[in-house]
Amino acid sequence: MNPLKISLYVIVVLLAMLGLTYLSGKNALADGKFQDGFSWNGSVIKYPTTATFFKDASLSKEQKKSFEGIVQNIETVVEDAVVEIPDFTKIDSTKIQRIAYPEPSAEFINKLLEQLKSPNCRIIHYGDSQLEGDRISAYLRNRLQNMYGGGGPGFIPIKQVYHQVSAVVVPSENWERYATFDPSKPKFKNRNYGAFLSASRFTPVFDSIADSLAVRNTELVKATIEISPSSKQYAKLKNYNSIGLHYGNATAPVSIKVYNSGELIKDEMLKSDGKYHCFNINTDTTPENLKIELESTESPDFYGITLDGSQGISLDNVAMRGSSGTVFASNGESFGSMYQQLQPKIVIFQFGGNAVPYLKDSLAVQNYANYMRNQMDWVRRKSPEASFIFIGPSDMATTVNGEIKSYSLLPLLDSKLKQMCTTNNVAYWSMFHAMGGENSMPFWVDQKLAGSDYTHFTPSGTKIISELFFTALHMDLTNSK
Structure with missing residues (x-):
C-alpha cells in the first residue's frame, strides 16, 4: 500500500467531516432543548456544528x-x-x-x-x-x-449495603436488609420501616399471617450483632455509652442476651406485642466489644441501632x-x-x-x-x-x-x-x-x-x-x- 495515498485519503475524509460541520445546525427537540445535527424525516442525526467543534471547552x-x-x-x-x-x-x-x-x-x-x-x-x-x-x-x-x-455516631443499620466507617457493626450471615426506598426487595405490607426507613431481619418476610402459619419454622433461629468502636474515625465517635436497639412487629417470643467483652450484662425477652419498642443498653464507658444474641422462631423488624453519648x-x-x-x-x-x-x-x-x-x-x-x-x-x-x-x-x-x-x-x-x-x-x-x-x-x-x-x-x-x-x-x- 502506498503511504502517500493513505495519507491523502485520511486528509480528504477529515476535510469532508469538517465540511459537514458547516452544514450542521441547531434543531429544536420536542422537550424544548436543542441538538446539533441534521434534521431528516422528523428525526435529528447528531453532528457538531463548526462553532461547537472549535469551541474552547475549558x-x-x-x-x-x-x-x-x-x-x-x-x-x-x-x-x-x-x-x-x-x-x-x-x-x-x-x-x-x-x-x-x-x-x-x-x-x-x-x-x-x-x-x-x-x-x-x-x-x-x-x-x-x-x-x-x-x-x-x-x-x-x-x-x-x-x-x-x-459523642457516638448515632444510627447504624444492622445489615449494611455500603461501607460504614463510623462504628464496626458485624451481623451474623442470616440477616437481610429491607428498605422502603429499595426497589430490589419486597415491600412490607404494613409499611413500617421506622424513622430510618429501613429494617433488618434474621428470618424471611411472610406475605400474610396465613403464609406465616403455614411455613413457620418451629425451631429457634439464632442471630448475632457485634459492635465495637471504629479506629478510623473522629475521636468523638468512639465515645458512646447509650445503645438503643430499635424494633417492631415482634409477634413471637424473642430472647436477647447482651455481652460486654464476654461478660453477660443483660438476659431478657423483647416485647412481642407487634408495636415499636427500643431496647436500651447503658454502660459506664464505651463498650470495646458488645455482642447481642437474639433467638426466636420469627424475627421482628429491627429498625437499626443508635450509639449515643449520655x-x-x-x-x-x-x-x-x-x-x-x-x-x-x-x-x-x-x-x-x-x-x-x-x-x-x-x-x-x-x-x-x-x-x-x-x-x-x-x-x-x-x-x-x-x-x-x-x-x-x-x-x-x-x-x-x-x-x-x-x-x-x-x-x-x-x-x-x-x-x-x-x-x-x-x-x-x-x-x-x-x-x-x-x-x-x-x-x-x-x-x-x-x-x-x-x-x-x-x-x-x-x-x-x-x-x-x-x-x-x-x-x-x-x-x-x-x-x-x-x-x-x-x-x-x-x-x-
Whole structure:
C-alpha cells in the first residue's frame, strides 16, 4: 500500500467531516432543548456544528478566577478544621455560600442555637448516596459535638449495603436488609420501616399471617450483632455509652442476651406485642466489644441501632441510595412512634440529585419542589417543634454535544427548592452555588474533589463541602460577618 495515498485519503475524509460541520445546525427537540445535527424525516442525526467543534471547552477566565478563589478559600477552612472553631480572620467570607432562612431569620437562628445547646439534641440527616458511609454527616457531627458536647455516631443499620466507617457493626450471615426506598426487595405490607426507613431481619418476610402459619419454622433461629468502636474515625465517635436497639412487629417470643467483652450484662425477652419498642443498653464507658444474641422462631423488624453519648449532640446519618426523597409519606405508624422515642430537634433533608436527570421541563421542576414540601410537612407533623434544614443538590454534569456541562434545569431546581423552603419555614443551603454554580463540577473533578461520574464527591471533596456547610452555619450561629 502506498503511504502517500493513505495519507491523502485520511486528509480528504477529515476535510469532508469538517465540511459537514458547516452544514450542521441547531434543531429544536420536542422537550424544548436543542441538538446539533441534521434534521431528516422528523428525526435529528447528531453532528457538531463548526462553532461547537472549535469551541474552547475549558473554563472561562472569569469562571477560573471565581472557582480558584473558592478552592483557595475552602483550603484555608479545611486547614483550620483541626481547631474547634474556625478562625474567620483567615477566611474570605464573601466567598462562603450562606444559608437562606425563612423570615424572621433571627428567630429561626435563635431557636436553632437553643436546640443545639440543649442537654440532648438529636439531629437526623436524611439524604441520597452522597451520604453513604457517613459522608458529610460524620464531618458535621464531629464539628458540632466538639462545640456543644456529645459523642457516638448515632444510627447504624444492622445489615449494611455500603461501607460504614463510623462504628464496626458485624451481623451474623442470616440477616437481610429491607428498605422502603429499595426497589430490589419486597415491600412490607404494613409499611413500617421506622424513622430510618429501613429494617433488618434474621428470618424471611411472610406475605400474610396465613403464609406465616403455614411455613413457620418451629425451631429457634439464632442471630448475632457485634459492635465495637471504629479506629478510623473522629475521636468523638468512639465515645458512646447509650445503645438503643430499635424494633417492631415482634409477634413471637424473642430472647436477647447482651455481652460486654464476654461478660453477660443483660438476659431478657423483647416485647412481642407487634408495636415499636427500643431496647436500651447503658454502660459506664464505651463498650470495646458488645455482642447481642437474639433467638426466636420469627424475627421482628429491627429498625437499626443508635450509639449515643449520655448527653449533647447525636447525629444520625440516613443514606438512601437512589432516593429522591419522596418516600416519607408512604410509611406506617412506626415512623411516628420512633420519632416520639428519638425526639429529634433538627431534621436535615439532602435530596434532589437523583431527580435531576429525569426533569424534562420547568413544570417537572416545580412539581418536584412541591413533592418535597409535602414530604417535609408529613415529617414535621411527627415532630412539630423540630427545625428543618434542606441542603440542595450539588452541581451535576452530563455530556451535551461533546461538552461536559451542567444539567440544564439544575439552576432552576436550586432556585425553586430555595423558594419552596424559605416560604415554608425551612432553611436552605445551596450546595450548587457553594461549589461555584453552573458548570463548576468539571473543575471539582479536575481537582480530584469529585469522581469521574461528575456527580459524587471524593473523600477530599466531601471534607471541603462539609466544612463549607458547617462554616456557613457557624457564622450564623455566632453572628459572624
